[in-house]
Amino acid sequence: LKPKITIIGAGIVGLATGLKIKELNPFIDLQIIDKEPHVSAHQSGHNSGVIHSGLYYKTGSLKALNCTRGYDLLIKFCNQEGIPFDICGKIVVATTHEQVSMLDTLITRGRENGLKGIVRMTIDALKEVEPHVAGVEGIKVPQTGIVDYRMVANKMRLKLEKMDTRFCLGERVMSLVGSAAYSEITTSRNTYHSHLVINCGGLFSDKLAEMAGEKVDLKIIPFRGEYFTLKRSKEGLVNNLIYPVPDPSFPFLGVHFTRMIRGGIEAGPNAVLAYRREGYSKNDINLSELFETIMWPGFQKVAKKYWKTGLGELYRSYSKKGFTRALQQLIPEITMDDLARGGSGVRAQACDRHGGLIDDFVIRESKQMIHVLNAPSPAATSSLAIGETVAGLAMRHLE
Numbered sequence: 018l019k020p021k022i023t024i025i026g027a028g029i030v031g032l033a034t035g036l037k038i039k040e041l042n043p044f045i046d047l048q049i050i051d052k053e054p055h056v057s058a059h060q061s062g063h064n065s066g067v068i069h070s071g072l073y074y075k076t077g078s079l080k081a082l083n084c085t086r087g088y089d090l091l092i093k094f095c096n097q098e099g100i101p102f103d104i105c106g107k108i109v110v111a112t113t114h115e116q117v118s119m120l121d122t123l124i125t126r127g128r129e130n131g132l133k134g135i136v137r138m139t140i141d142a143l144k145e146v147e148p149h150v151a152g153v154e155g156i157k158v159p160q161t162g163i164v165d166y167r168m169v170a171n172k173m174r175l176k177l178e179k180m181d182t183r184f185c186l187g188e189r190v191m192s193l194v195g196s197a198a199y200s201e202i203t204t205s206r207n208t209y210h211s212h213l214v215i216n217c218g219g220l221f222s223d224k225l226a227e228m229a230g231e232k233v234d235l236k237i238i239p240f241r242g243e244y245f246t247l248k249r250s251k252e253g254l255v256n257n258l259i260y261p262v263p264d265p266s267f268p269f270l271g272v273h274f275t276r277m278i279r280g281g282i283e284a285g286p287n288a289v290l291a292y293r294r295e296g297y298s299k300n301d302i303n304l305s306e307l308f309e310t311i312m313w314p315g316f317q318k319v320a321k322k323y324w325k326t327g328l329g330e331l332y333r334s335y336s337k338k339g340f341t342r343a344l345q346q347l348i349p350e351i352t353m354d355d356l357a358r359g360g361s362g363v364r365a366q367a368c369d370r371h372g373g374l375i376d377d378f379v380i381r382e383s384k385q386m387i388h389v390l391n392a393p394s395p396a397a398t399s400s401l402a403i404g405e406t407v408a409g410l411a412m413r414h415l416e
């Protein structure tokens with residue numbers, strides 16, 4: 018009897034995990050279930066498309082380790098599969114004197130995480146890279162790149178299908194029951210049995226774990242990120258990637274400019290509470306999901322701690338003028354007319370009971386299940402490394 022593994026979630030983390038399982042043991046009977054009709058329908062298909070270098074993450078954390086390893090694996094995968102990418106580098110700009118010391122912290126972190134060639138730059142040197150930028154000082158990180166993660170996910174799917182992986186798309190997992198020998202997975206269409214279930218459910222990873230009877234003690238808080246696109250006639254204002262210095266107490270990077278590999282320049286994303294886990298617009302509300310978020314003690318503490326930052330983000334969400342003003346700190350020439358409303362994405366950010374927005378990736382194991390409970394940015398960059406880790410755990414489970 019072949020060992021059977023079911024992965025829930027055909028986002029980039031679930032797909033990468035599938036690939037790594039098949040690489041370790043091609044004879045495993047593998048299926049991937051997703052409630053959507055195609056892969057990468059949520060976070061993996063609604064992100065900034067940046068190949069992160071590992072600059073920001075605490076040395077030794079799962080994020081730092083998996084980002085640098087994932088970076089190498091992703092570039093190898095893109096080269097093998099003929100997926101276009103561009104290692105164009107990025108600059109981080111301090112726009113006030115108070116932010117300058119943070120540049121040192123970033124350089125130290127980057128170097129500790131193995132990055133070479135990060136250089137401190139005067140504003141004049143920055144202008145040679147990005148002529149329209151303003152600020153006090155900055156750094157250049159040569160390793161950062163851009164890719165289309167939807168394309169990466171589609172290639173992963175094709176590769177998995179060639180390796181005899183079954184895709185059960187358009188099937189929502191409704192219940193998960195574990196017993197000593199196998200787990201029973203009931204979807205909106207079928208019932209399956211599997212020796213091991215791997216939960217890569219992104220925005221619903223906590224719900225899927227709870228469904229399986231786990232006491233996870235964290236909640237996924239959905240933070241929407243909204244983008245504007247730079248009008249074609251103004252694309253010359255940005256060459257590659259321009260980032261502000263991030264707020265060290267907040268897990269998001271601040272609105273920035275990103276050249277997209279498929280063309281165009283995006284500005285954003287901001288970070289506002291989504292009123293629904295898959296709430297891509299301001300009017301997208303699910304009262305029971307919103308109520309659950311608000312009632313989570315950890316969220317109430319987050320709201321208390323970050324209310325000022327949160328209000329600023331909310332203001333920038335409703336006011337194009339406010340959003341433009343934030344961007345003008347990096348490029349003063351930008352005007353409201355240069356920006357058109359773009360798409361959005363919703364980040365799955367785990368929050369603990371005590372008000373901590375959990376910074377690191379979280380992977381938990383139970384008897385017949387492995388749960389990837391927190392895989393926010395840079396999890397697209399890190400996906401193949403996270404997949405490698407989870408596949409290793411899966412093999413141990415099957416033994």
Ligand SMILES: Cc1cc2nc3c(=O)[nH]c(=O)nc-3n(C[C@H](O)[C@H](O)[C@H](O)COP(=O)(O)OP(=O)(O)OC[C@H]3O[C@@H](n4cnc5c(N)ncnc54)[C@H](O)[C@@H]3O)c2cc1C
Nearest residue numbers: 026028029030052060061064065067190219362393396398
């Ligand atoms: C706005 C934004 C910008 C970002 N920018 C970057 C970036 O530039 N670089 C980077 O590295 N990372 C970035 N990220 C982070 C990155 O996109 C995510 O960390 C990554 O895509 C997570 O992948 P995932 O597979 O865990 O989740 P997802 O892609 O969300 O996949 C989870 C899947 O589970 C499925 N699912 C959930 N519940 C069920 C159920 N009950 N039954 C069946 N299926 C279910 C969903 O349909 C979904 O397809 C960004 C994220 C966002 C939102």
